[in-house]
Amino acid sequence: MNLLLLEKTDFIGDDRVRISGRRFEHIKTVLKGETGSLLSCGLINKKMGKGCITSFGFDSLEMQVTLDMDPPEPLPLTLVLALPRPKMLKRILEGVTSLGVKEIYLMNSWRVEKSFWQSPVLEMDNLEKYFRLGLEQGRDTMVPKIYLKRYFSKFAKEELPIIGQDSLCITAHPKTSNLCPNSINKKTTLVIGPEGGFIEFEVTTLEEAGFETFSIGERILKVETATTYLISRLFT
Secondary structure, three states: OOOEEEOHHHEOOOOEEEEEHHHHHHHHHOOOOOOOOEEEEEEOOOOEEEEEEEEEOOOEEEEEEEEEEOOOOOOOEEEEEEOOOHHHHHHHHHHHHHHOOOEEEEEOOOOOOHHHHHOHHHOHHHHHHHHHHHHHHHOOOOOOEEEEEOOHHHHHHHHHHHHOOOOEEEEEOOOOOOEOOOOOOOOEEEEEOOOOOOOHHHHHHHHHOOOEEEEOOOOOOOHHHHHHHHHHHHOO
8 A cells, every 4th residue: 555545534624534444454564554654645536645643543543634735647548448357357457547547448349258247346336446456556546437338339339439539549459560659658549359359340340430450569468468568658
């Protein structure tokens, strides 16, 4: 935990908070916090700053906080993912949140198993949990927005052209010799397929929607590795 993420319900005064549960245990056992310790903290979707521990109890602690800093700038990236398997999705969401991605679309494709859409991972409470872990890691407070799109053709033909408007539109696909650009640092919409990649119909549909197809070279990576690699390559 590089940032103590606060909620409005934590406040017991204008500048005082009470922390319990998972965050309290982490501060106590991992960070070895004690009275007088200073911690980086931030109010969810608001400003960041510092907190000073004023007292420790059996199952909670109190802090005085000063929140006077803006969170880091988000990446100018919209990430579109063919829905990965649930365990992988957890890691991806935490990872991309820590990197500053603020807009995520999960979409269907031919190689996405139908059972993935019934996973409890997609329940909003669980998605928010993974986002918060990513924010704590990346020292950020702004929660990403996420959208679930069950119908590939409708989404790719009707919504993606609007989503990608005025941005560099990229489809990551292993079966092309076009190498993904690097260090572009500009507004980008990045589409990443499932394990095994998109089928040709899907690639063609995405191209017709204005998305140019690129690969990352000869190596074929797992989706979670490819996602991190592509973001790092585009925004070095």
